[in-house]
Amino acid sequence: PADIRDAAQARVRSAPPPVTDVARLCVCDLLVAQCDVNCCCDPDCSAQDFSLFTACSVPVVTGDSRLCSQKAAVYSLDVEANPPERKFELIDQVNPSIFCIHATNYKQALYLKSPEIPTPENFDLLLDKFGGATFSAEPDTWNLDTDAENAPDANETYRYEYGVPVQTEDAFLRLPSPVVSSWCSDANPAGFLVNQATKCIRSVSVEKCDSIQALSMLFYINSSILASVFQVNITVESIIVQSLSGTRTLLNSSDVLRVPMVLDEVCINAVLGVNYHITHTDTGEIIEAAAAFVLGAISKEALSIEQSFQISFTQENTQPVALSGNPGYVVGLPVRAGFRPQGYPFPAAFLFAALALSSNKHSQLTILQSTQDCLAAQGARAPVLFGYNMVSGCKLRITAAMKCQPLAQTLLDVLKGQSFPEYVASFGNSQAQDVLDWVPITQLHISEQMISNTLQSSCQIPVSLGIEVKWTKYGSLVNPQARIVNVTATITTTTLKQLPSGRERIIPITSSVVFTDISSPAQPGYKAWPTINIKLPFDFFYPFV
Numbered sequence: 192p193a194d195i196r197d198a199a200q201a202r203v204r205s206a207p208p209p210v211t212d213v214a215r216l217c218v219c220d221l222l223v224a225q226c227d228v229n230c231c232c233d234p235d236c237s238a239q240d241f242s243l244f245t246a247c248s249v250p251v252v253t254g255d256s257r258l259c260s261q262k263a264a265v266y267s268l269d270v271e272a273n274p275p276e277r278k279f280e281l282i283d284q285v286n287p288s289i290f291c292i293h294a295t296n297y298k299q300a301l302y303l304k305s306p307e308i309p310t311p312e313n314f315d316l317l318l319d320k321f322g323g324a325t326f327s328a329e330p331d332t333w334n335l336d337t338d339a340e341n342a343p344d345a346n347e348t349y350r351y352e353y354g355v356p357v358q359t360e361d362a363f364l365r366l367p368s369p370v371v372s373s374w375c376s377d378a379n380p381a382g383f384l385v386n387q388a389t390k391c392i393r394s395v396s397v398e399k400c401d402s403i404q405a406l407s408m409l410f411y412i413n414s415s416i417l418a419s420v421f422q423v424n425i426t427v428e429s430i431i432v433q434s435l436s437g438t439r440t441l442l443n444s445s446d447v448l449r450v451p452m453v454l455d456e457v458c459i460n461a462v463l464g465v466n467y468h469i470t471h472t473d474t475g476e477i478i479e480a481a482a483a484f485v486l487g488a489i490s491k492e493a494l495s496i497e498q499s500f501q502i503s504f505t506q507e508n509t510q511p512v513a514l515s516g517n518p519g520y521v522v523g524l525p526v527r528a529g530f531r532p533q534g535y536p537f538p539a540a541f542l543f544a545a546l547a548l549s550s551n552k553h554s555q556l557t558i559l560q561s562t563q564d565c566l567a568a569q570g571a572r573a574p575v576l577f578g579y580n581m582v583s584g585c586k587l588r589i590t591a592a593m594k595c596q597p598l599a600q601t602l603l604d605v606l607k608g609q610s611f612p613e614y615v616a617s618f619g620n621s622q623a624q625d626v627l628d629w630v631p632i633t634q635l636h637i638s639e640q641m642i643s644n645t646l647q648s649s650c651q652i653p654v655s656l657g658i659e660v661k662w663t664k665y666g667s668l669v670n671p672q673a674r675i676v677n678v679t680a681t682i683t684t685t686t687l688k689q690l691p692s693g694r695e696r697i698i699p700i701t702s703s704v705v706f707t708d709i710s711s712p713a714q715p716g717y718k719a720w721p722t723i724n725i726k727l728p729f730d731f732f733y734p735f736v
Contacts, residue, residue: 516619
């Protein structure tokens with residue numbers, strides 16, 4: 192019919208709204224929370240930074256070049272202004288080619304979807320679906336009515352990037368912290384994927400505690416997080432009540448909202464600590480938010496209290512793992528280790544383990560903890576902290592009644608632990624499924640001279656474990672990241688001959704960790720290290736010395 196044909200032609204003539212906001216797109220923004228030189232679209236750059244630029248490294252920013260019509264962000268420098276200024280202009284760019292894309296109605300192509308990782312459980316299913324010569328990747332339905340799906344407010348989704356403040360319906364998610372002094376400031380926003388833990392001092396008055404917003408649970412959960420079409424409410428995960436003496440009690444029910452009030456000249460139900468836990472998807476969309484509270488009592492003599500705040504982020508369908516940096520290791524944080532169990536090469540089966548203790552839930556590299564008796568030291572471990580050279584040990588009392596092989600195995604368990612790992616994470620935030628981000632541990636064995644030569648029979652026992660961690664500075668010279676590139680574990684054994692009956696011998700058993708920086712120096716002529724190969728005149732600085 193004519194009316195349907197006219198409506199279809201009208202849809203063709205009217206271009207759909209853009210999918211990508213080119214004004215927020217910046218391909219030269221490489222440094223987090225820092226201004227990139229000559230990057231005119233970097234939001235971290237100020238007007239003073241722009242005045243020092245010599246040119247715009249990326250003058251035009253567009254979305255998909257295959258679109259028939261799209262917005263383009265044009266950047267330039269006005270060098271005639273004093274000081275020079277950055278100029279920004281948003282223009283309509285038309286593709287002259289007759290083969291162009293008018294509407295992006297294939298929703299699956301608008302975002303990157305993480306592929307399903309093969310595991311022993313789903314391998315057969317994935318093989319049946321993708322194992323053939325061809326397979327279908329088309330969506331279930333094609334929607335040719337682009338007006339509904341491209342409406343400006345029709346399915347707007349908040350997908351966050353690293354460090355972007357978590358938005359709420361009124362402002363942003365608050366994470367109070369000390370700014371200049373130790374007093375709390377509520378103007379600190381929680382950044383996406385930025386795990387933080389802060390402590391600060393809050394001025395209080397018991398008579399007015401019911402009117403101080405920062406002491407109420409509502410202050411921290413009354414705003415919903417902007418995440419998708421449906422806003423995410425912050426639920427109360429748990430409530431711990433602390434008495435004046437410091438005794439803490441976990442409440443059985445967290446559904447009841449407790450407000451601060453004055454009872455017998457004591458302020459009760461005042462917020463002493465908040466722990467946020469945010470769950471997000473792999474595309475940066477927040478789907479859950481929970482808060483755990485510590486409520487306490489404040490006596491009338493108190494003029495201030497200390498509050499603690501913490502926030503952590505976990506991707507859905509993943510186990511939370513403590514990180515030691517993002518991405519590079521931070522000095523003083525534990526070195527993460529893992530092993531490759533049965534089921535490899537499936538990446539999802541690459542699990543974390545601890546060096547020495549299978550019960551260590553934090554996947555840390557550990558060594559023997561110093562003690563007097565080695566046989567009583569089994570299970571006592573100390574975490575290996577990145578950048579810290581460590582030495583520990585114990586003493587072994589050997590008698591004639593001890594058997595060689597059981598003694599050697601016991602000492603090996605004391606030095607290496609019950610489950611020695613095969614890999615160490617190269618970065619502080621290496622994920623289990625990223626197999627190439629894990630460095631294999633090279634194990635060596637060397638022998639020393641004999642301790643005793645009184646009897647003919649002898650055996651080999653381990654007496655020391657030395658771990659050498661080689662690391663390098665990776666990435667930009669402005670903000671280098673620590674990356675582990677090699678780990679060597681050396682077991683030193685010695686020959687121990689059997690002692691005569693009634694005699695004893697004490698042998699020291701040691702463990703050590705050494706960190707070695709193998710970073711290469713900057714090459715001559717590299718622009719970050721300029722060299723000038725000229726000779727100045729003898730009177731160049733005259734009359735100054």
